[in-house]
Amino acid sequence: MTETxxxxxxxxxxxxxxxxxxxxxxxxxxxPARVFAALLxxxxxxxxxxELGDLLQVSPAAVSGAVRYLAQQHMVAREREPGSRRERYxxxxxxxxxxxxxxxxxxxxxxxxxxxxxxxxxxxxPAGRRLAExxxxxxxxxxxxxxxxxxxxxxxxxxxxxxxxx
Amino acid sequence: MTETxxxxxxxxxxxxxxxxxxxxxxxxxxxPARVFAALLxxxxxxxxxxELGDLLQVSPAAVSGAVRYLAQQHMVAREREPGSRRERYxxxxxxxxxxxxxxxxxxxxxxxxxxxxxxxxxxxxPAGRRLAExxxxxxxxxxxxxxxxxxxxxxxxxxxxxxxxx
DNA sequence: CCTTAACTTCACAAATTTCTGAAATTAGCG
DNA sequence: CGCTAATTTCAGAAATTTGTGAAGTTAAGG
Numbered sequence: 001m002t003e004t005x006x007x008x009x010x011x012x013x014x015x016x017x018x019x020x021x022x023x024x025x026x027x028x029x030x031x032p033a034r035v036f037a038a039l040l041x042x043x044x045x046x047x048x049x050x051e052l053g054d055l056l057q058v059s060p061a062a063v064s065g066a067v068r069y070l071a072q073q074h075m076v077a078r079e080r081e082p083g084s085r086r087e088r089y090x091x092x093x094x095x096x097x098x099x100x101x102x103x104x105x106x107x108x109x110x111x112x113x114x115x116x117x118x119x120x121x122x123x124x125x126p127a128g129r130r131l132a133e134x135x136x137x138x139x140x141x142x143x144x145x146x147x148x149x150x151x152x153x154x155x156x157x158x159x160x161x162x163x164x165x166x
Numbered sequence: 167m168t169e170t171x172x173x174x175x176x177x178x179x180x181x182x183x184x185x186x187x188x189x190x191x192x193x194x195x196x197x198p199a200r201v202f203a204a205l206l207x208x209x210x211x212x213x214x215x216x217e218l219g220d221l222l223q224v225s226p227a228a229v230s231g232a233v234r235y236l237a238q239q240h241m242v243a244r245e246r247e248p249g250s251r252r253e254r255y256x257x258x259x260x261x262x263x264x265x266x267x268x269x270x271x272x273x274x275x276x277x278x279x280x281x282x283x284x285x286x287x288x289x290x291x292p293a294g295r296r297l298a299e300x301x302x303x304x305x306x307x308x309x310x311x312x313x314x315x316x317x318x319x320x321x322x323x324x325x326x327x328x329x330x331x332x
Numbered sequence: 333c334c335t336t337a338a339c340t341t342c343a344c345a346a347a348t349t350t351c352t353g354a355a356a357t358t359a360g361c362g
Numbered sequence: 363c364g365c366t367a368a369t370t371t372c373a374g375a376a377a378t379t380t381g382t383g384a385a386g387t388t389a390a391g392g
Contacts, residue, residue, distance in 0.1 A: 007287070015283040022279050026272050027193020031380075040300070041283060043292040049339070059382055064340055085338050085390055093296045097303050106192050113188050117181040117207060121173070126209040130259045133326055134206070137263050140321055144314050152306055160299055197350075215369070225352050230370055251360055251368050 007043070015041050016056075031058065031066040036075060039091045046079070046090035074099040101145055111138050173209070181207050182222075197224065197232040202241060205257045212245070212256035240265040267311055277304050 016037040023033035034056050039047055047055070052063045067089050070076040075096045076089045114135040121128040182203040189199035200222050205213055213221070218229045233255050236242040241262045242255045280301040287294040 007291070007293075011286040015279070015286060019276075019279045019283060022272075022275050025275070029380080040296060041287060041293050045292070045296060060339070061341080061383080062381055065381085068340090083390085085336095085388085087339075091296075093299055097300060101307075106188075109188050109191070110185075113181070113185045117185060120177040120181060121207060125173070126211070127173075127207050130206060130211060130257075133259055133322070134263065136322070136325060137318065140318055141267075141314075144317070148307075148310050148314065151310070152303065155306055156299070156302070159302060195350080226369065227353080227371080228351055231351085234370090249360085251358080251366095253369075 012041050013055075029066075029069065031062050032069045034058075035063065035066040035089075036070055036091070036096075039076060039089060040093075045093065046088045048081075048086050048088055050086075052089070098149060101149065107138055107142060111135060114138070178207055179221075195232075195235065197228050198235045200224075201229065201232040201255075202236055202257070202262075205242060205255060206259075211259065212254045214247075214252050214254055216252075218255070264315060267315065273304055273308060277301060280304070 016034060019037040019040070020030070020033040023036065024030050028036075035052055038052060038055055039045065049060060049063050049067070052058075052067075053060055056063075067076065067078070070089070071078055076091055077095075079088050079090060081088055114131050117131045118128050118135060121131065123129070123132060182200060185203040185206070186196070186199040189202065190196050194202075201218055204218060204221055205211065215226060215229050215233070218224075218233075219226055222229075233242065233244070236255070237244055242257050243261075245254050245256055247254055280297050283297045284294050284301060287297065289295070289298060
């Protein structure tokens, strides 16, 4: 074939907005969600600030804020294009859902709050026991998630072949 | 001892607000988070609308909205107090984190959105492959979570003894 | 060094969300 | 059946969040 099917900008946009909407529903802020969806649906897996602004019809300021948030969450990486002051933002498709599932920081903070609750309400009280059980659940989760991700990587390599990049 | 340590309302409130804040940070709306934390920290595991309003210093309307949301998410159950038109809202400590982890509806919608993306961008494109991999990850998650929760229940029965209620 | 492209920060306007008071609805109980 | 306690719904006020334009900062390239 002389030409692979050209990307239909409208189809892409439809996916971007649809997927972003689901992320928003799950608690993510709108702009980070849109930026993230845009990156996910790009062929190279990375876009510049200008491209994002253009694609999503938003100001550079909005892109900047969204990217800062996503980078903090380890959902995108920033990389400097050598020989230019342009920056690219990239989803490492492996990495992002690892960030999503581990959420270490979140779980740790929950555990901390629960531990304080157990202490201040007393281990012997019904409420204290309930909190302790909840805490035990998150501690259990912590360990399980790590093992699960190991299994996922194995499964992934089997299905997608070890070699896929980005 | 003639008297178990009396609940210190201030300590309780401190836990409620602290834990609620963490839930908010993770994407939950403020009022449902506060109501939920209050229920978690109650000895009986259940409170009436009036008790909640009093405890959290909010209007009945606010309680009503929060409870509706929590019930939809299967994080609390409503139960009618027999012989009264008063309603109690309860956390089944087992059930709530099961609701939290399964999030079936959420995952299903993500999967749906991703499937559409794969279709419209094309399986053969780099972006399509990335979405397909992400989709595969969620499908994998689905199955893993069920098994993990089985292991949790076993672990829980071992540690907390099978008998704890509510 | 100076110029200038690229990104970030900041103050503010706009949009959205959240909570309230009040009216409407529901369902026990006499 | 009406009376009334309990909850829900709804319109709107208040607070918060979000995105913009413009000024500020950084660093590549001459």
